[in-house]
Amino acid sequence: LARRGKLAPLPASAADWLRENYAAGESWVDLGTYAGADGAEALYGFVYKVDVKSLVWYSPENFEDMGYEVPETMEELKALTEQIAEDGETPWCIGLGSGPATGWPATDWVEDMMLRVNTPEDYDAWTRNELAFDDPKVIAAIEEFGWFARNDDFVSGGASAVGSTDFRDSPKGLFTSPAQCFMHHQASFIPSFFPEGTVVGEDVDFFYFPASAEKDLGKPVLGAGTLFVITQDSPVAQAFLEFLQTPIAHEIWMAQTGFLTPHKGVNTEVYGDPTLKKMGDILLQADTFRFDGSDLMPGAIGAGAFWTAMVDYVGGKDAATVAGDVQRTWNTLK
Template identity: 75%
Template sequence: MKAKLFAGAAALALVAGGAFAQDLRFAPGEDAKFNWASYEAFKQDLSGQEITILGPWLGPDKDLVESVIAYFEAATGAKVNYNGSDSFEQQIVIDTEAGSPPDIAVFPQPGLARDLAAKGHLVDLGADTATWIRDNYAAGQSWVDLATFPGKDGNSGLFGFFYKVDVKSLVWYVPENFEDAGYEVPATMEDLKALTDKIVADGGTPWCIGLGSGGATGWPATDWVEDMMLRTTTPENYDKWVSNELKFTDAAVVAAIEEYGAFSRNDAYVAGGAAGVASVDFRDSPKGLFASPPQCYMHRQASFIPSFFPEGTVIGEDADFFYFPAYAEKDLGQPVLGAGTVFGLTKDSPAARAFIEFLKTPIAHEIWMAQKGFLTPHKGVNTETYGDPTLKKMGDILLNATTFRFDGSDLMPGAIGAGAFWTGMVDYQGGKAAVDVAADIQKNWDALQ
């Protein structure tokens, strides 16, 4: 009888536990591939506290980030309001200036976080977090460096925590089109160029490139140039270029722009001809891959682009990607260009601090990994949790990288990285000489100082 009673109580407890966990996408403790130990270890009592997070994610991305936040809420009892905004860059400036900031801001690029840190609107995350990143992130030191800025008092500190990374060095293609034509995925830049010529010789068009993006027209070309920089010159030169120790007019930079031009300014290489590139919207550009007959065979774009593929496209089957290869002859290893979002503390509170601590747990990464669109440099996560093989393949590109560099235009001052560099690339696409374009951008940069 007693045993029965106990069993009843246990069953009741299970039911209650189940009810509690129903808005958690993966029930804690159930699937062994997740690191539930880190979730249990993180548990603390912060009930009654409330924090707001302002970020750039909307729509489906918002649902994804909220699915991660739910675990923080369940583990601490604190309430988190996530708000997304497509004009995040403007709104965070207004809110911090006016004195009503959220507790945590999610910056799409580190450049803006740097500006706010310099004005004293961000809280230093402290040396402990820096040490943690150094020890637990792949290429940890570079992630620390990317988020270390001078504060208002002039002392440098760690003002950002990278969470969610995008890989940019990807070439998208339709495997069945490659099969039909008998093409192989190229392993080196030499092969890629040979393939490009072969496609032209077969009467096809190899590339789809689109630079259009409203007020940001030109940015896809800056990614190309950054990738080409990493493939034609040393990572040290890349770093110097980003901080303008190496001028835009330097031969190495001009050469990288011309490497990009070798693809985009050749009428036979790009769908719609070289003149069309600047006017095609980057969101419409990949659709040429899926046309009948194919308008192009390859499209170089970051890991987010599948959201603009035609409805029902299955990644890994209908469309796939390969690593934008490096030159075999140049011995620069396997460089990877990426970007990422930075969490910054805009208002200090125990709950906000706890949230940053939460982002250090493997489980905070694994929950999003198990869904979609999330890559992480966290070394402590189980890569088996990646929701689909495609993400795992991207994750492998990230882990196999001999050099990882952050999107340079995101690190340059706004007037260059989100201004002169973009418009310069549009001018270049329009037929202006690389040397003149570089000189113009450098002139803009000089005017800033």
């Protein structure tokens, strides 16, 4: 729409406001900036309402029974994974099954790993194929996912079950007695598939999918969001944009449900429930925010070759081979 001249650029002050008032502010400016009809880049999208994907779900009761603590770094998460396996339990439930879309849950894993082993700039270049899909940096991220998913001792049902287990059924292992697994990596929507009556914060909880302490990459968060744009500029449109910059514009919805914000000036105590407040805190602590990478790629890649490659990978093919398969497909699109 911006490229076709159908949107009005937002004032420069809006970009400055986002940088100053949103956690990971530069990320939000980048996500709302596009080339206009004249080819010049400008801020067109103002982010309002965010979703979070970088989450790990777990049973507090199971953790307490085994004496496990919530990990705060990737190194601690890997150590916990190994400890659970050494204790004779299964650390993870992972399922990639989703009918015709089988494989997509692995894209979230790889995207999270891309932000934990590579820079945000590498991530951006990867989504545009300026960093080839079979570049060693991407292969390293895939192999980080494989560290968890391709170890029979780490996954419920063994590594061979990952590709065929439906993602909607996968988290149910957290709630069996005895537990079939202790952790599940998935976005904020997954409670929709928990057993009826499950109370988040009591029966199940979540923690931030941690970043590495050994790498200086801050705290990246993967997710999505909603953008306001102006299709026809007017004083009323500009006034509404100014309203969106006030804390009350966010707090009105925060006090209800289904809304998260990176606005640093809001009163987080008004969130409608503790779960939203905790997710909001994750957003406020983020240094970098990035949108779902597979959704930024051409459909034939992000909703096709990438999915297939991940199924092949958990099925036994090596990361370099499946990454090369995706890149060959991408080459045909040029």
